[in-house]
Amino acid sequence: MRGYESKKIFHFDNLYRQNPKEYSHFRLYQIGDLSCKKGYLIEEHEQECFEISYIYEGRGSFIIDGSKYFLAQGDVCINAPGELHSIHADGDEYFRFFYVGFDIKSSSRYKKLFMDKLRTIRYIDKPYFEDKNNIGESFLYALNELSNANEFSELMIESCLNKILIKTLTSLSNIENPIYKFNNILGTKKELIYNTISYIDYNIFKIKKLKQISNSLGYSYSHLSHTFKEEIGVTLQEYFLNKRIQKAKELLIEKNQSVSEVAETLSYQSIHSFSKAFKNAVGVSPAAFQRNKSIKI
Structure with a gap:
């Protein structure tokens, strides 16, 4: 070495x-x-x-x-x-x-x-x-x-x-990150939602654009987005943003990563775009959140 x-x-x-x-x-x-x-x-x-x-x-x-x-x-x-x-x-x-x-x-x-x-x-x-x-x-x-x-x-x-x-x-x-398949008896919509959520869970650090999800699962983005909203009650974009922010909180508190490290880990385009998204969702900046560890994750 x-x-x-x-x-x-x-x-x-x-x-x-x-x-x-x-x-x-x-x-x-x-x-x-x-x-x-x-x-x-x-x-x-x-x-x-x-x-x-x-x-x-x-x-x-x-x-x-x-x-x-x-x-x-x-x-x-x-x-x-x-x-x-x-x-x-x-x-x-x-x-x-x-x-x-x-x-x-x-x-x-x-x-x-x-x-x-x-x-x-x-x-x-x-x-x-x-x-x-x-x-x-x-x-x-x-x-x-x-x-x-x-x-x-x-x-x-x-x-x-x-x-x-x-x-x-x-x-x-x-x-390991296989996309698990439900039995068809559960219905194609439920299968699609499960596979979408599984894909997000296993690839949260890699996803830069939501179209990556639909492309990987073999559906158009409009079809996937419509089905997700219909079945879950929130949009695919809202769900993904929430998962991303939740993971950011864990990295800031549990892993003690810096704001720039978290932005890079979660594939944000810049520290600014990450900080803006975080503050819009949480109400405080990532740095303030990290300083105040009493805030619930």
């Missing part, structure tokens, strides 16, 4: 690219722990293997194939081979993250299962998720074994890495 050395606090890097460590289901190429200050940059490079990163402290942006994702403490990011990838420490506080680089062995009895799940990275809305399975704890145990090795360390490390991989793949299963 390359970066600005003056911004680096410490880097516990274990690199095995020339001689990968062999475990039952995967080859380990790299595992480490990096702590840095605001402004630290890992320059763009091509990903050589799968990589799982866990944000232990602070905030940073991961730029993957030109798309920028803002990650905070407790988030897990997954990178696939061939992706162009860089990392930037954004927050005012320290930024620290753990990482592991690996590939799946062809001899693993679970190779198909693992690879099928890992391939979904390319089809999900965002290549990261909030850790709800104690993935960070497994990283800590693995890194501790590496720095305090004993006769059982290799077994412990393999156990921890298995947990990191399996917990990550389990989480991936929960964030």
Whole structure:
């Protein structure tokens, strides 16, 4: 990993690219722990293997194939081979993250299962998720074994890495974004509404224009808009704006993203257009909302 050395606090890097460590289901190429200050940059490079990163402290942006994702403490990011990838420490506080680089062995009895799940990275809305399975704890145990090795360390490390991989793949299963189809017995209108709402939920960070929704679902915008209003009681535009503002509130309070970061994450054309839409909907500016955390989300 390359970066600005003056911004680096410490880097516990274990690199095995020339001689990968062999475990039952995967080859380990790299595992480490990096702590840095605001402004630290890992320059763009091509990903050589799968990589799982866990944000232990602070905030940073991961730029993957030109798309920028803002990650905070407790988030897990997954990178696939061939992706162009860089990392930037954004927050005012320290930024620290753990990482592991690996590939799946062809001899693993679970190779198909693992690879099928890992391939979904390319089809999900965002290549990261909030850790709800104690993935960070497994990283800590693995890194501790590496720095305090004993006769059982290799077994412990393999156990921890298995947990990191399996917990990550389990989480991936929960964030895949298929458009689920109702049985036709429920009626085509209800099916269309459900599919529309599902599409918005899973693609909230990508939608820039409402026509993206109708085009993706294979309907004209006028037909979709009319049906949505008829069935739900609010226009498609009103529903989408409400979902977008609700997500903005979560990012401002729970993720502590800046106003500019939220505007970019939610694909607004500018900070001004985001701030105007937010104030019209909420009654206060995004900055005022973030300062006054007593306001209910």
